[in-house]
Amino acid sequence: MNKMIIYSSKYGTTEKYAKELGTKKKIPVYSNQEIPDTLLQTDEIIFIGAIYMGKISGFEKFAKKYYSLASKLTVISVGMYNPKRKSNYKDIEKSVKASLQKANFLLEDIFYLQGRLDLEQLRFKDKILVNALYKGSKKKSTSELNENEMDIIEAYESSSELDLSELDSILEKI
Ligand SMILES: Cc1cc2nc3c(=O)[nH]c(=O)nc-3n(C[C@H](O)[C@H](O)[C@H](O)COP(=O)(O)O)c2cc1C
Missing domain, CATH: 3.40.50.360 (Flavodoxin domain)
Structure with a gap:
């Protein structure tokens, strides 16, 4: 096949x-x-x-x-x-x-x-969107975060x- x-x-x-x-x-x-x-x-x-x-x-x-x-x-x-x-x-x-x-x-x-997420590579529009999602999530306390917001923070801060x-x-x- x-x-x-x-x-x-x-x-x-x-x-x-x-x-x-x-x-x-x-x-x-x-x-x-x-x-x-x-x-x-x-x-x-x-x-x-x-x-x-x-x-x-x-x-x-x-x-x-x-x-x-x-x-x-x-x-x-x-x-x-x-x-x-x-x-x-x-x-x-x-x-x-x-x-x-x-x-x-x-x-x-x-x-x-x-x-x-490879932050250094992101093109302008994508960077703006990802930054906004990350900053919005970071403003919340841990108990207010939903699971996807936790993933955004993790993906944004991870360098692995x-x-x-x-x-x-x-x-x-x-
Ligand atoms: C503007 C933007 C929007 C994204 N939207 C989603 C999404 O809705 N769901 C998701 O799981 N990941 C989302 N991602 C994360 C990408 O899917 C992830 O970074 C993926 O590894 C990118 O693959 P690529 O490098 O092959 O393009 C988004 C990333 C960017 C930059």
């Missing part, structure tokens, strides 16, 4: 996950900006995309463009909010299914990975590298 990984990434986190997955599983990897025609003959597509404003970037467009394909599809999201929290993954699942409503893909699975071992549980299933 031939497979292909398509990634959508603005600042590189998702691209790193996609390339690691591709190397480990020996699957070709392409950006969603450069999808080759061979996609049309691919049995199984793995779409891995970063979440921006609650949606997997580029996924809706991808699903619309290739709606007639009946290949198997696995979707992996990468976001700063804790992907293990039910409210977060339920929202993403809903948005993925909404995008696939008119598509023929056979959705196999959806996985969720922890992303990270991306943990590629997050992929381990997915590697077994792809």
